Amino acid sequence: MIAFDYARPTTIDAAVATAANTHARFIGGGTNLLDLIKGGVEQPALLIDVNHLDLSAVEELSDGGLRIGATARNSDVANHALVRERYPLLTRALLAGASPQLRNMATVGGNLMQRTRCDYFVDTGFARCNKRHPGSGCAARDGQNHLHAILGASEQCVAVNPSDMSVALLALGATVNLRSVAGDRKVAMADFHRLPEDHPERDTNLNPGELIVSVDLPSPRFAQKYHYLKVRERASFAFALVAVAVGLDIDEGGGVREAAIALGGVAHKPWLASAAAALLTGKTAHDADLDAVAAAAVSGAQPLSRNAYKIPMAKNAVVRAIKTAMEA
Amino acid sequence: MKDRSKRAADSQSAINVDRRTFMGTVACAGAGISFGALAQPAPSTPPVPAKSRHATITLNVNGVAHELDVEPRVTLLAALRDRIGLRGTKKGCDRGQCGACTVLVDGRRINSCLTLAVMHENQSITTVEGLAVNGEPSPLQAAFMDFDAFQCGFCTPGQLCSAVAMIGEARAGAASAVTVDLTAASKRGALADAEIRERMSGNICRCGAYPNIVAAIRHTATRTG
Numbered sequence: 001m002i003a004f005d006y007a008r009p010t011t012i013d014a015a016v017a018t019a020a021n022t023h024a025r026f027i028g029g030g031t032n033l034l035d036l037i038k039g040g041v042e043q044p045a046l047l048i049d050v051n052h053l054d055l056s057a058v059e060e061l062s063d064g065g066l067r068i069g070a071t072a073r074n075s076d077v078a079n080h081a082l083v084r085e086r087y088p089l090l091t092r093a094l095l096a097g098a099s100p101q102l103r104n105m106a107t108v109g110g111n112l113m114q115r116t117r118c119d120y121f122v123d124t125g126f127a128r129c130n131k132r133h134p135g136s137g138c139a140a141r142d143g144q145n146h147l148h149a150i151l152g153a154s155e156q157c158v159a160v161n162p163s164d165m166s167v168a169l170l171a172l173g174a175t176v177n178l179r180s181v182a183g184d185r186k187v188a189m190a191d192f193h194r195l196p197e198d199h200p201e202r203d204t205n206l207n208p209g210e211l212i213v214s215v216d217l218p219s220p221r222f223a224q225k226y227h228y229l230k231v232r233e234r235a236s237f238a239f240a241l242v243a244v245a246v247g248l249d250i251d252e253g254g255g256v257r258e259a260a261i262a263l264g265g266v267a268h269k270p271w272l273a274s275a276a277a278a279l280l281t282g283k284t285a286h287d288a289d290l291d292a293v294a295a296a297a298v299s300g301a302q303p304l305s306r307n308a309y310k311i312p313m314a315k316n317a318v319v320r321a322i323k324t325a326m327e328a
Numbered sequence: 329m330k331d332r333s334k335r336a337a338d339s340q341s342a343i344n345v346d347r348r349t350f351m352g353t354v355a356c357a358g359a360g361i362s363f364g365a366l367a368q369p370a371p372s373t374p375p376v377p378a379k380s381r382h383a384t385i386t387l388n389v390n391g392v393a394h395e396l397d398v399e400p401r402v403t404l405l406a407a408l409r410d411r412i413g414l415r416g417t418k419k420g421c422d423r424g425q426c427g428a429c430t431v432l433v434d435g436r437r438i439n440s441c442l443t444l445a446v447m448h449e450n451q452s453i454t455t456v457e458g459l460a461v462n463g464e465p466s467p468l469q470a471a472f473m474d475f476d477a478f479q480c481g482f483c484t485p486g487q488l489c490s491a492v493a494m495i496g497e498a499r500a501g502a503a504s505a506v507t508v509d510l511t512a513a514s515k516r517g518a519l520a521d522a523e524i525r526e527r528m529s530g531n532i533c534r535c536g537a538y539p540n541i542v543a544a545i546r547h548t549a550t551r552t553g
Contacts, residue, residue, distance in 0.1 A: 005381055006400030006446055031442045034403070035423050047400065049447060075436075079502045084510045095505040099530025100497070101490065102424055104436045105443060236505065236529035 001038050008049045012213065016180050018048050019209040026050050026211060028071055028107030031098070032114050040124045041115075041132060050109070055213060058082065064219030067177075070109030070212045074165065075100065077108060086220035089247055092228035093168030099237045109212035112166060112176065112192065115203060116159035116268075117239055119144065130156045131200040138200075146306040147241065150314070151298065152267040157200030158304055160265055161193055162239050167264035168228060170272050171245040173218050180210040193269030200268070221258060222247025227325040229317050230264075240265035242314045244321040254284045261297055261322075266314055273297040276318070285326040294318040385449050389414065390458030400446050405429045407445035408455060416456040416485045420532075427531035430486035431455050437493035439530075456485035459492060468492055468548045475544040479535035487531050487541055494527045495519075495549045519549045 007024075009015040018024065023045035027033055036042040055069040058080050066086065068077055077083055078094035098106065120126045120139040128137035140148055140158050148158040170189045178185045193204050206212075225248035232238040243264030249257040259280040261273040276296035280288055294315035301311050387394050387407060394412050405422075408414045408431070417440060420428030424442040431440045432454040459466045465473070468491055478484045498519055503510050506526045519527075524542045533541065 001401045001403075003399060003401055006383070006444070008446075027444075027447075029442075030444065030447070031424055031439070034442050034444070037401075038422065047444075051447065075502070084503065088510050091503065091510055092505075095503065095507075099424075099427065100494065100504075100527060101427060101430055101437050101439045101530045102442075105438045236526050 001034075002040075002043055004037075004044050005046045006049065007046060008052055010052050012053050012055070012179055012211065015048055015050060015053055016209060016211050018046070019211065020181060021046050024048055024209075026109070028110035029073070029102075029105035030110075031102050031106050032110065036115060036122070039122055041122060050107075050211070055109075061216065066217045068108055068215045068217070070214055071107045073104055074098070074106040074108065074111060075103040078103065086223050087168075087172060087217055089172060089222055089226040089228055089245055090165070090168045090217075092226075093164040093243075093245060096228060096230045096240075096243070097164035108165070108215055111163055112169075112212060112215075113204070113206075114161070114163045114166075117162050118148065118159040121159060131159060131196075134199070134201050140304075142305065144306065145304040146309075147239070147265075148304055148307055149267050150301040150303055150307060150310045151263075151271055152195045152269070153302065153304075154196045154198065154200070156198055157196035157268065159196070159200065159268060161203070161267065161269050162265075163270065164228070164230065164240065164243060164264060166193065166270045167243050167245045167262045169215060169217075170270045171247050171260040171262040172222065173260065175216045175218075176212060177214045177216060178206065178210045179213045180207060182207075184213075185210070186216075189270075190272050196268045203268075221249040222260065225250050225325045225328050227321045227328065229321040229324070231313060231317055242266060242310055242317050244314070244317045246318075246321040246325045248280070248322075248325050250326075255282050256280045256284070256288070261293075261318065263297065263314060263318075266298075266301075266310060273318070275299065280322070285323075288322070288326075290319045290322055291315075293322065383446055385446055387412070387445065387448060387453060388451065389453045390455060391452075396445065398445050400444060402445045403441055404431070404433075404443050404445045404448055404453075405440035408440060408453075411445075414455050414457050417489075418482055418485055420483070420486070425532070426483070426486075427490060428483050428486040430489045430531065432489055432493055435493065435496065437490050437530075454489070456488055459488055466492075467552045468495075468544070471544040471548045472541075475540045475547065476537075477540040477544040478533075478537050483531060483533045483535075487528070487533065490528060490531045491541075491545045491548070494524075495545070495552075498523070498527065498549070519546060521546065524549075 007018050025044040027047045055071045057069045059067050074094050078091045084091050120129045121131050126139050128139040149160050174189045176187045176192050227246050230243045231241045245262045247260040251257045259277040261277040263271040276293045279293045297318045298314050382397050384397050396411050408417050418428035420426035422441045424439040429441040430437050434451050504526045506522050524545050
C-alpha cells in the first residue's frame with residue numbers, strides 16, 4: 001500500500017476543514033477504500049478518519065421519520081429495532097450485501113460512496129478505463145461486460161453501482177445530509193448518484209470536501225408490504241446481477257395508494273422506476289398488469305454484447321418482487 | 329480430547345518455526361519473477377507523501393497492551409502478525425473476500441486486512457490466540473476438533489473468530505438474510521443450518537470442510553451458554 005497521512009478529527013467542522021486538501025479521503029469502515037488503495041486505484045495523500053465525529057446515532061425525527069448517522073455500521077442499522085420495525089426493506093437490502101464481517105465495519109456514508117466493481121476499473125493492469133483515467137477509453141464496452149449496465153450507460157462508461165443499501169434508500173425516498181466548509185446541504189437519494197455521461201470519474205454529485213453527515217428516512221409507508229429481491233451468481237456474499245426493491249402502501253380496499261420500485265445492478269446509479277411504480281397506483285393484486293409494470297421498469301434498456309440476459313431478468317425480478325410484496 | 333489438543337498445540341508451535349523459515353525462502357525466490365511480470369502502468373501522480381508520519385499507538389490484544397510505532401498504512405492484520413507476532417490470524421486474499429483474517433474488535437468480527445491499526449486504539453482486540461479458556465480450547469475449538477471441521481487449517485482461525493461472534497449475534501436476536509420473520513427475535517440455540525451457512529458466508533474454506541464446520545458450530549450453539 002502507498003504511504004499516506006492520517007488525521008483523526010473529533011469535530012465535524014475540523015473534519016471538513018481538513019478535507020479542503022483535495023487529495024484527502026474520508027475513511028469510515030475502509031472496506032472499499034483500503035481495497036482500492038491496495039490495488040492502486042485510489043491514491044490519497046491523507047485519510048481523514050470520521051469514526052470519532054459522533055455520527056453513529058439512529059434517532060427518530062419529529063416528522064415521524066428516522067435519521068441514520070453516517071458512521072452507523074451497516075450491521076447495526078440492519079438490526080436496529082426501529083429500522084426492522086418501520087423500514088424492513090432497508091434491513092433486507094443491508095443484510096443482502098457483503099458479509100457479516102464487512103457489514104460490521106462498513107458505514108452508511110461509506111456504502112453510499114462505494115465504487116463500482118467493474119473489473120476494468122478495479123484492476124490497474126487494464127490501461128483503458130475512463131472512470132480511473134478519464135479519456136483512456138472503456139475496455140468493458142466491448143469486453144467482459146456481462147455484469148454491466150443496461151440502463152443509463154454512456155459511450156464513456158458502462159459500469160454499475162454495487163450497493164444494495166442505496167437501492168432500498170432510493171425506494172424509501174431518503175435524503176442525504178451533507179456538510180462542508182460552505183455549509184449544510186440536503187440531496188435527495190435520486191440526485192445523490194449520477195449517470196456517467198461524459199464524466200464517469202464522478203460517481204456522485206458530492207462537491208469536493210463535502211462530508212456525508214446522516215441520511216433521513218421519511219415517515220414509514222412500506223413497513224408491511226415490501227420486498228427486496230437480489231439475483232446473484234451464488235447464494236450469499238456476491239454482488240447483484242439484478243436487484244429490485246419494492247415498497248407498497250396499500251389501502252383498506254386492497255388498492256395501491258403509493259408504490260416505489262428501484263433497481264440495482266442495472267445502471268451507474270441505483271435506478272428509480274417511477275413510471276413503472278405509477279402504473280400500480282389504484283391497482284390491486286388482482287387487476288395490476290405486472291408485465292406492463294416490468295416493461296416500464298426497463299424502458300430504454302440497451303444491452304451490451306454479453307448482458308442482454310439482464311433485461312428479462314430485471315423484468316422477471318420486478319414481477320416477482322411486486323407479487324411477493326403484495327402477498328406479504 | 330484435552331490431551332490431544334494440547335499435543336496439537338505443542339507440535340503446532342514447533343512446526344510454525346520451520347514452516348515460516350521455509351515459506352520465507354520460497355517467497356523471496358518467487359519475488360524476483362513476479363515483480364517483473366506484474367509491472368504496472370504508471371499511475372496518475374497525486375502528491376503522495378514518500379513516507380507518512382509514524383504514530384505511536386497502543387493496541388490491546390488478548391488482554392495485553394502492545395505499544396507500536398506504525399505508519400498509518402499498516403493494516404491491523406499486519407500489526408498483529410508482523411509487529412506483535414501473533415501469527416494465528418491469517419492473510420488469505422488480503423481484500424476482505426475470504427475471512428481468514430477475521431478477528432474480534434470489542435466483540436465484533438471484522439476483516440483485519442481491510443482496516444488500519446491506527447484506527448483501533450483503545451479497543452479490545454481478540455485473535456484466535458485469545459479464544460482459549462484458561463489454557464484449554466474453548467467449546468467451539470473443541471467442537472472443531474471433534475467434528476473434523478478443517479483439513480489444511482488455514483481458514484480455521486478466521487472461522488473460529490467468526491463463529492464465536494456469530495453465535496453471539498444470533499443469541500442477541502440479530503437477523504440474517506435468510507431469517508424469515510424480522511419481527512420475531514430468534515430463539516436461543518435454534519440456529520438452522522441455513523442460518524449458520526448464511527451467517528458464515530464471509531469465511532471461505534478452500535478444502536470444502538463446510539459440512540463439518542456447520543456441524544461444529546451447530547453443536548456449540550446448542551450446547552453452550
